[in-house]
Each structure stands twice: as C-alpha cells, then as structure tokens.
Amino acid sequence: MSAISEFSCESCGSLVQVEAHLRTAACPYCASPAVIERPLEAGRPAPLFVLGFVVPHERALAEARRWIRRRWFVPEALRKAKVESIRGIYVPSYLFSAAADASYTAQIGENYTETYTTTNSKGQTVTRTRTRTEWRSLSGRYAAYVSDIVVTASRGISNHELEGVEPFDLRALHRYTPRLLSGWIAEEASLPAEQCRELAVSESMTEIQRRVAAHLPGDKQRNLQVQAHLNDIEQELLLVPVYVLPVRYGDDEVVRILVNGQTAKVHSKLPRSWTKITVIIILVVILAAIGGYLATRS
Ligand SMILES: [Zn+2]
Numbered sequence: 001m002s003a004i005s006e007f008s009c010e011s012c013g014s015l016v017q018v019e020a021h022l023r024t025a026a027c028p029y030c031a032s033p034a035v036i037e038r039p040l041e042a043g044r045p046a047p048l049f050v051l052g053f054v055v056p057h058e059r060a061l062a063e064a065r066r067w068i069r070r071r072w073f074v075p076e077a078l079r080k081a082k083v084e085s086i087r088g089i090y091v092p093s094y095l096f097s098a099a100a101d102a103s104y105t106a107q108i109g110e111n112y113t114e115t116y117t118t119t120n121s122k123g124q125t126v127t128r129t130r131t132r133t134e135w136r137s138l139s140g141r142y143a144a145y146v147s148d149i150v151v152t153a154s155r156g157i158s159n160h161e162l163e164g165v166e167p168f169d170l171r172a173l174h175r176y177t178p179r180l181l182s183g184w185i186a187e188e189a190s191l192p193a194e195q196c197r198e199l200a201v202s203e204s205m206t207e208i209q210r211r212v213a214a215h216l217p218g219d220k221q222r223n224l225q226v227q228a229h230l231n232d233i234e235q236e237l238l239l240v241p242v243y244v245l246p247v248r249y250g251d252d253e254v255v256r257i258l259v260n261g262q263t264a265k266v267h268s269k270l271p272r273s274w275t276k277i278t279v280i281i282i283l284v285v286i287l288a289a290i291g292g293y294l295a296t297r298s
Helices: 057-069 159-165 193-215 274-297
Strands: 004-009 015-019 035-038 087-119 125-152 185-187 220-249 253-260
Touching (some): 057 220, 125 220
Parallel strands (some): 087 185
Antiparallel strands (some): 004 035
C-alpha cells in the first residue's frame, strides 16, 4: 500500500486506513462526516490472515439495491435513498479456535405408543392409540474441537451484524501481505482483543451446546445443561471482505447494509414504516368487508 492515511470516526469509533487517493470525507461504516485524520501508529499487530474480495463492486451494489427494493415496509425516505456509496472494506476480525471439554446433563425422552379404550360420542367403546414419552436422566462428557469461529474486531460493525453475512469460506485464507489490500479500505482492529475473546468464547459455547444437543440420543430432550472448558485457545487477527453501505435518511438516522465480499450474502436490519403497515392493514380490512358483503348478496 502506498501513501496510507488513517482516520478515526468520532461517531462509531472505527479506525480506518485508506490509500491517499481513496480518502473520503465520511466514515465508510456510518457515513458520519466526523472523521479525524491521525498519524499511523507503529507497532500495532498486523493481521495474520486475509480473505480476498471475490464479488465485484457492481454486483455488491446491485445486490444491495435489490435488497432495499424488496423491502416494502421500510420508510419511503429509505427506499428512495441513493444507493451509491458502497465501499469494500477489509473488516478486522478474529479467527478463534479451541479444544472444548464439556460435561452435560439432560433429560432424554423416548416415545412409545399406548393403546387405550374410551367411549365415543355414540356411546360405543372404541380402542385408540396415543404417543407417550418416557423421560430419563442422562449425563456425560463431550470433547470437541471448535474452530472457524469468526468474531468482529471492529468498532464500526457489531458482532451481530457480522454474523448476518457469515459464513465466510475459510478455505480461501491467505497469509496477510499489505499488497493484498491495495485499492481497498482496511480497518485496524479497534476493539480490545479481550473483548473479542469474550465474544468468541460465547459463540463457541453456543456451538458446543448445539453439537451436544445434536449428539444426544432419544426422540426428545429437555433441560440440557452444558458446562465446557476451553483449552488451547488460538485467536488470530483476520481481515474479512465486506461491502458496507451506510444510508443516512430522515432525521439523522443511519441504517447499514452489508454484503459479504466473498458470497454476496446481504444483511441488514431495516426499520419498518408503521404508516405503511397501518395503511395495508386498513386496506385488508376494507377488502375483507367488501368480500363479506358480496358473499351475503350472492
Ligand atoms: Zn463511523
């Protein structure tokens, strides 16, 4: 990368690096103009891995536009907002792996069919069957290796948002070289590593819980309690390719559409227009009333 400058966003806290010719007047994450240029700090850890962009800019833009157009219930100001400033950003994240040693307790249900006799509405005795479940307690240990957990290291994009465009195809992992970032915006890891680790541990626990549940026998299960210890934790800095489209509309509202730069998967949590929803409900009620009226006349 040649002639890099770095700026921090006062609005969302991101730390973005751009080549001089890509410099923008607004934050690529939140479109806030409150960006301050700052000197590059030396000695910060360089990313170990990079996932490259596969989806071209035009396609990401087209996917984002299609996504907005299909959302009927978003505020009109948002649907009409200009969808132009989509930027490809190498978002800092951590690739996390650990060996998990878990113990669990659960109740396992086995279904069986029971035959019984009853009296029907005509007073006759009939034989019927019903499914019953017999519950028993089960406890055990479960050892597993969790890997490929990706969590945000960016203040600009929450982990929840990043999960929205996951998964990334980690088979395409490259060792980081600055050359790979040429022509793109990249962000420094702006969240503390310990905070990211907590996110990763929490995601790992969810994953272990899911795997234990899938591994349990029986027809049903309930009260699953899993306790896991994580060992051999590895947490490596990884840059992931994400197109970010911040849309400012109305009274300084910002929504953001993310497009996975590898798979073109789109994610956004768009606000709903209650005016539109109310109008639709009223129309449906009127149509139902007309329908009912016509039905009584025919
Ligand atoms: Zn920002």
